[in-house]
Amino acid sequence: MRSVQEFASSNPKVRLCAATLLCLLFLGALIEAWREDTFAGGIQQGSLSIGQTDTDYGAISLEQTEININIDVNVNMGEESQAPALLRPAIIAGAVLADSLEWMQNMTDEYDVFPFIVTDASSPLHLAIPANKGREAMVYLSYIIHNYDNLPPYAIFTHGHRTAWHQERDIVDMIQDLRVSALEKAQYVSLRFSWSPSCPAELRPKHHDAVVWGDGDHLRETEEAIGDAWGALFPDEELPETIASQCCAQFAVTKEAIRRRTKEDYVRMRQWLLDTRLDDSVSGRVFEKLWAYIMTGEAVQ
Template sequence: MLRRTRRSLLQLALVCIVVYLVFSLVGPSAPKLYSWNTIRYQSTAASLPEARGLCLGLENSSKPALIVSHVAADGDTAWLQRLSSKYHLCIYEVDAPDDPTVKHLRVPANRGHESITYLTFLIDNYDSISQAGAVFVHGNRFQWHNDDPLYDNAASLAALNIPSALSTTGYHNLRCDWSVGTCPRDSGPPQGSLETSFNSILQPWSARTVSDAAMPHAFAVLFGGDDYLRNGKSKGLKLGRSDTLRAQCCAQFVVSRDSIHRHSREEYVALRQWLLDGYGMSRNSNAASRDDRIAGRVLSYLWHILFVPQEDGPVDLDTLNKQACPSAADCYCKLYGKCDLNCNARACYGQYRLPPNMRLPDNWAELHGNDLYVVQEPGVKALHGRLYPKAFQP
């Protein structure tokens, strides 16, 4: 009798498990909600960096700001000066020798790649940003990830239709092609999965794998603050094992003033301190990784979360992912006036090709640096090539 009862209980348990799995797989799934609304990280630093990131003249400019994170290896900035008729230039020399007499366009440390520049601009120019918005880019004109047939950011920035780009959400990544980022469904395992955790141990040389594994905890610390650290409550903060945060590569974007002001200046200060607290002798173990490849890449996932407006309450991950990954055709048309292209959801023919090993030939700038590019007039549709009105030589 006892054996029969045990067998019945076992069969009932198996039936319950099967029913649960069926409903989990085919039934409607609950929204994936995360409390990613406010940066709550609290720094342990005794003092904050001096404000030296002012962009002169910005408060009186009606142009969109062009914030450039420039290092010496990027070469000269002549190509940027050619864009000054369209943008108010804010070129930060990230690795310049420390000179305490210089009080503008400087960052407190060379940390997190472009992130330290972007955050310093937001902190020190918070009240001076033009209604026209701001564009954030890297300092090298030719880069493998620039979404242009010749990988030329001068051409992309000249053609960029900022009012159109900001018309829907007040934020847009400058990339339209889905390669490299996490927009495609087959882009890799979820960041919070056990597979990603194991891969980060087996492949410590892979910045993408290690940063993906670090991201769920980093977001929980940034958005949860002391509540997360003291109470260990991760629900609604830490990305689930089966959830993927989708985002475009590679931390170049345009954003409106209103979207920037969705967050207080103090939040950007806290975010920059999370980056700075992870460096130095007295580093905070809950702050950013000392490895800039990881720290910078974690923050590259964050910009659209900060700037894309959400309804009051927790962030719906599925909605956020759809906003972060518009179709390539819509993106090229809205941002660069390249409409009626031959496209699928991920890419448009002839617009971008991932170079071998994600690297351009060493002589690429020499070969293409004298190509024509122009300042695109808002509302003027560009041709599929690189011929626009008002052409000039860089």
């Protein structure tokens, strides 16, 4: 009987099968060894990678985020905690080149001054007016329009001259004697105390039966002009039976009183002044008699 070894050596197919089996066994051993090395290294490498992402990189990223948040919060809190810079009160003067304005320069320690020289075509933009009409009214309206969003706590509107027949005292003395506490309460204060040459029933635009005090300069023309212009100046307000205030368009007023009306209201008033064909002595007097009403809503001040 032939042995297995003799049978295998004499049969080529058996030799091929045996060789194939040995190759498969050897290949299986190699694959197993490779898997052990690869998975062992892969887990270790994977753990390192995950650790760097979650522990190192993640922590650094989180710390940077916290730093940025803290900076933003601190900056915002700092901005909110700091009180906005307070504007100083202002003096606005309608002047001509002939006026001496040295008195205004002496007020700059306490006030911001705005000398509108209406006869100077080279005035800087913030002191310019669109046209020299309506006397001081064009200056006052232009200042309010230009500065409506950044008004001072209160403003003093006056003429460029230091003394005049219609001023009871030197303008510097009147400004220095102004009681701010009284102004804050009243919101609007005339710099002239006497009613003369006006009176508490000076204009009667509906009935035209006014009592005249003083010289009554342009009284009738002003009364008629106010009645005619009322709808354009105050489109949603009823024309009062009596309108009266002290002469002569010099007053102090708070920003709250100015902002009783919108910026568009003042733009509309100035446009009427630009468009009117009335003489300046009348159109300016229209506003002289209306400033108190504009600022307070009261027709008799």
